Amino acid sequence: MAADTELTPTKYIDHHLTHMTVQVQEGAFWALHIDTLVTSILLGILGMGFVWLVVRKATPGVPSKRQAFVELMIEFIDNEVKNTFHGNRHVFVAPTALTIFVWVLLMNTMDIMPIDITAWVTENVFGLHYWKIVPTTDVNTTFALALSIWFLMIFFSVKVKGLGGWMYELFCTPFGKNPLLWILNLLFNFIEYVSKPLSHSLRLFGNIYAGEIIFLLIGMWAATGVAGAFFGAILGAGWAIFHILIVTLQAFIFMMLSVVYISMAHESH
Amino acid sequence: MNINFTLISQALAFSTFIWFTVKFVWPPLLRAIEERQKTIADGLAAGERGRHELELAGQRSSEILKEAKQQASEIILQAEKRASEIVEEAKNAAKVEGDRIIAGAKAEIDHEIFSAKESLRQHAANLAIAGATKILRKEVDANVHAELLASIEEDLK
Numbered sequence: 001m002a003a004d005t006e007l008t009p010t011k012y013i014d015h016h017l018t019h020m021t022v023q024v025q026e027g028a029f030w031a032l033h034i035d036t037l038v039t040s041i042l043l044g045i046l047g048m049g050f051v052w053l054v055v056r057k058a059t060p061g062v063p064s065k066r067q068a069f070v071e072l073m074i075e076f077i078d079n080e081v082k083n084t085f086h087g088n089r090h091v092f093v094a095p096t097a098l099t100i101f102v103w104v105l106l107m108n109t110m111d112i113m114p115i116d117i118t119a120w121v122t123e124n125v126f127g128l129h130y131w132k133i134v135p136t137t138d139v140n141t142t143f144a145l146a147l148s149i150w151f152l153m154i155f156f157s158v159k160v161k162g163l164g165g166w167m168y169e170l171f172c173t174p175f176g177k178n179p180l181l182w183i184l185n186l187l188f189n190f191i192e193y194v195s196k197p198l199s200h201s202l203r204l205f206g207n208i209y210a211g212e213i214i215f216l217l218i219g220m221w222a223a224t225g226v227a228g229a230f231f232g233a234i235l236g237a238g239w240a241i242f243h244i245l246i247v248t249l250q251a252f253i254f255m256m257l258s259v260v261y262i263s264m265a266h267e268s269h
Numbered sequence: 270m271n272i273n274f275t276l277i278s279q280a281l282a283f284s285t286f287i288w289f290t291v292k293f294v295w296p297p298l299l300r301a302i303e304e305r306q307k308t309i310a311d312g313l314a315a316g317e318r319g320r321h322e323l324e325l326a327g328q329r330s331s332e333i334l335k336e337a338k339q340q341a342s343e344i345i346l347q348a349e350k351r352a353s354e355i356v357e358e359a360k361n362a363a364k365v366e367g368d369r370i371i372a373g374a375k376a377e378i379d380h381e382i383f384s385a386k387e388s389l390r391q392h393a394a395n396l397a398i399a400g401a402t403k404i405l406r407k408e409v410d411a412n413v414h415a416e417l418l419a420s421i422e423e424d425l426k
Contacts, residue, residue: 031275032278048286048289048290055294055301060302060305060308061305070298095290095291096287096291098295099290140272141275144279148280
């Protein structure tokens with residue numbers, strides 16, 4: 001029992017990286033990370049709810065500070081979308097970009113929360129032993145977003161160009177419509193279709209996960225003594241400040257890539 | 270790092286949030302922003318119009334000023350002309366009046382001369398008669414020569 005309760009670095013990291021899991025059904029696939037799901041939905045409700053509350057009372061006259069902030073963000077995103085997407089962006093693409101940016105940004109920002117304090121709170125206040133508060137360090141989240149965008153890509157490809165047009169594009173681009181090249185084209189497009197969601201999701205996941213690991217390492221150093229605690233605090237603060245840039249940048253990149261992929265689906269080669 | 274059912278639930282959450290944003294968040298704000306853009310555009314247009322009107326008003330005022338100046342100079346010209354006319358008239362009138370006065374004075378003088386001559390003649394006649402009377406007193410009877418004297422007196426007149 002003594003070995004179980006003793007806190008080793010491995011256990012420390014392991015504890016922080018373990019999801020609270022519920023088995024929905026038998027089988028490895030049917031596990032559900034409750035912490036990821038609940039945190040992300042709460043953050044989504046918080047973020048979109050805030051925007052909604054502000055927007056509901058939006059006036060065309062002089063805006064309040066909160067409205068000005070939301071407008072600033074929305075106009076920034078709208079501008080980015082306008083430069084990339086050339087259809088009617090207000091129907092779907094721009095609101096989707098806004099959702100992605102706000103949600104992913106909030107989920108990433110959880111990374112800056114002091115890991116051990118939040119772990120203590122979830123354990124002692126809510127009684128949850130395992131609770132990862134950063135949903136984007138769960139590969140399921142990033143893949144869920146990336147694959148949703150991927151399906152939207154295919155949906156818009158078929159919708160804009162028709163099933164025949166999409167097939168034509170799969171077989172006859174980018175190398176040409178010679179039947180000899182069909183296999184090559186298909187292979188090329190297949191690789192593109194596989195690599196897009198992979199790079200899309202793993203970029204976000206990797207960046208945030210790595211950030212989390214570094215916070216854990218700093219936390220481990222801080223546990224070694226006074227000097228460790230001192231330098232750990234300085235490094236932790238530095239890394240957190242640097243991380244503000246990373247979480248925003250990654251949220252922005254994720255949003256921009258989503259917009260670019262959906263835009264590409266709208267355009268024929 | 271294991272793919273599991275979380276992925277599907279996250280995807281569902283994601284689509285719900287997208288639906289919510291598309292339906293409830295984006296349209297009202299877009300409306301507000303577009304309305305404000307319209308207001309700003311209207312304001313700018315009104316400002317432009319105001320500037321244009323100001324320009325026109327400035328043009329109009331300078332035109333009016335020019336006209337007024339022209340009118341004023343015309344009036345001054347007329348007044349000067351009229352003034353010189355009046356002066357001319359006054360001169361003429363004064364000349365006529367002077368001539369008249371001179372003519373009157375001349376007539377008066379003539380009259381005076383005539384009456385002076387008359388009285389002189391009378392005096393001379395009287396003196397002559399007196400002289401003649403003194404000369405003739407001794408030689409001539411007044412009664413005898415009265416007729417002669419009267420005729421002389423008549424001649425002298």
